[in-house]
Amino acid sequence: MGHKYDPGDARRRRLLSRRLHEIEERLETVERRADRLENTLQGVVREATSVSLGGPCRCGESLLIVRRQTIYCPQCQYRRTI
Known part of the structure; x- marks a missing residue:
């Protein structure tokens, strides 16, 4: 009743880990862009009367x-x- 080693499991974990890393990088990029946009907008608003x-x-x-x-x-x- 032991767990059989499946090479597909290890490959699947590597692919999921790589995909998670890519998604985390994309999220960080989007967050930085949103922060820049918000800061820019606040600056424009400060300049407007x-x-x-x-x-x-x-x-x-x-x-x-x-x-x-x-x-x-x-x-x-x-x-x-x-």
């Missing part, structure tokens, strides 16, 4: 834009006066 960024919209697709006592989502068009 009477505009600021709020928290994430309820749609989850964008940050809210705050301007003239109104919050606005450029993605789903949610709008509310504050």
Whole structure:
């Protein structure tokens, strides 16, 4: 009742390990790009007059834009006066 050695198992583990490593690298790249984009956007907003960024919209697709006592989502068009 011992476990039989299957060379396919070792190969499969190596392939999965390599794939996991590739996915981790891609995720790190996407996270760095998202951080750069957010930092750039915050810089642009700081330069613009009477505009600021709020928290994430309820749609989850964008940050809210705050301007003239109104919050606005450029993605789903949610709008509310504050």
